[in-house]
Amino acid sequence: MKHLDEYRDPVLARAVVAEIRGTVTRPWVLMEICGGQTHSLMRYGIDELLPPEIELVHGPGCPVCVTPLEMVDKALEIAAMPDVIFVTYGDMMRVPGSKGDLFQVKASGGDVRFVYSPMQALDLARRNPGKQVVFFAVGFETTAPANAQAVWQAGREGLGNFSSLVSHVLVPPALRVLLSAAQNRVQGLIAPGHVCTVAGCQDYADLAADFAVPVVIGGFEPLDLLQAILMLVRQLETGRAEMENQYTRVVPHEGNPAARRLVDEVYEVCDRKWRGIGELPQSGMRLRSKYAGFDAEKIFGLEAGGVAEDAECISALVLMGQKKPPECPAFGKRCTPERPIGAPMVSAEGACSAYYQYKSHFVQVSTAS
Amino acid sequence: MCLAIPGQVLSVEDIGFNRVGRVSFGGVERAVILDFVPDAAPGEFVLVHVGFALSKIDEAEAQSTLELIERLGMMEPLEEQSLEASG
Numbered sequence: 001m002k003h004l005d006e007y008r009d010p011v012l013a014r015a016v017v018a019e020i021r022g023t024v025t026r027p028w029v030l031m032e033i034c035g036g037q038t039h040s041l042m043r044y045g046i047d048e049l050l051p052p053e054i055e056l057v058h059g060p061g062c063p064v065c066v067t068p069l070e071m072v073d074k075a076l077e078i079a080a081m082p083d084v085i086f087v088t089y090g091d092m093m094r095v096p097g098s099k100g101d102l103f104q105v106k107a108s109g110g111d112v113r114f115v116y117s118p119m120q121a122l123d124l125a126r127r128n129p130g131k132q133v134v135f136f137a138v139g140f141e142t143t144a145p146a147n148a149q150a151v152w153q154a155g156r157e158g159l160g161n162f163s164s165l166v167s168h169v170l171v172p173p174a175l176r177v178l179l180s181a182a183q184n185r186v187q188g189l190i191a192p193g194h195v196c197t198v199a200g201c202q203d204y205a206d207l208a209a210d211f212a213v214p215v216v217i218g219g220f221e222p223l224d225l226l227q228a229i230l231m232l233v234r235q236l237e238t239g240r241a242e243m244e245n246q247y248t249r250v251v252p253h254e255g256n257p258a259a260r261r262l263v264d265e266v267y268e269v270c271d272r273k274w275r276g277i278g279e280l281p282q283s284g285m286r287l288r289s290k291y292a293g294f295d296a297e298k299i300f301g302l303e304a305g306g307v308a309e310d311a312e313c314i315s316a317l318v319l320m321g322q323k324k325p326p327e328c329p330a331f332g333k334r335c336t337p338e339r340p341i342g343a344p345m346v347s348a349e350g351a352c353s354a355y356y357q358y359k360s361h362f363v364q365v366s367t368a369s
Numbered sequence: 370m371c372l373a374i375p376g377q378v379l380s381v382e383d384i385g386f387n388r389v390g391r392v393s394f395g396g397v398e399r400a401v402i403l404d405f406v407p408d409a410a411p412g413e414f415v416l417v418h419v420g421f422a423l424s425k426i427d428e429a430e431a432q433s434t435l436e437l438i439e440r441l442g443m444m445e446p447l448e449e450q451s452l453e454a455s456g
Contacts, residue, residue: 002414004375006431006435015441016438018441035370063370089419117419117421139370139371146419146420153386194371220372223438249426249430252424256423256424258405259423347370348370
């Protein structure tokens, strides 16, 4: 496919790796922020092509992983109600709440559907006027415009039986916490390209300046990631700490103002709890009060109760780049994709799932030692 | 979750509140909402996430990214040639 295949050329990939090898002189710790980038790195074995000086740690960019347990529990509660059609992206189906997951609710008779676009949820609402159709709106800046559009359009169409359970998160506030942590080891960031198609580059230029850390906005294909790593290594080796954009073919500096306008119309920034990590100030989005009629939490009168996370799961440390999945005692034993304890093992983008899928050789070595 | 893939716009029409494109992903066609890239025209490539186009793919930038990488690829054989020439 055009605009994909060109960026998977193994000959060019070897050339970029050779250039990285020729540039690096010292150890550097780099973090790819987005879970999609983590999976691409593992799937193509890019981390194993890199010189030993470069260590990749994996970031918090997995919305499914950080959706708080309380919110998953609310989803389970709503989905089990009669006369409700609960609609979600497929990734959320197997995320464990404190009592089961959405698949189990579906198996017990709950009407749970998974879709690839929130517009399908609107369509379900139009075709099922006797049902409450509730859409589980999770995601980062990338997904917010589409989820916001569904609510905005429901308002314009007067679809009274559509509502949204909103658990949106924002990337930059989490990165600020991560970079401020005393245990932080990350010296360079590959910023999430698809978040930046919407949000633009300025937040990342501010991060680079405020934390004196090089940031390269990167794509998702092997050559994109290798080029982003090369750009970071060149900055680090020459003592620069700037924001650079590797993914210029889809990320203009200003992002997508039309998409952001709609997000601002529907959502407002709020404090948000991140699963495993805790509450991060101004790190999420919720519906503005003028859209309260579409807010599932208000419609169903759900109380926010604190729920204890599984004590064994070290997902917070994994998501903040301080531990690798195989360092968790439960990894691959009590926690597997079939029976996950923590969300990073469930999601197609979770770091634990990536290691489980693509790193079985590495896992055996590390657990044997 | 932030997976987004490039597709080529085949046709565009207004349906209800939305500007909707028929978009081909390597031959597989899907309806894609173009409200956030209202000037996307047939023949152009867009980046699509959960049924919405989030940006147009800038052909000139795509070309220059690849050229930059290809130039790295050309350096190795050049070095080998010069070694052979000097040897």
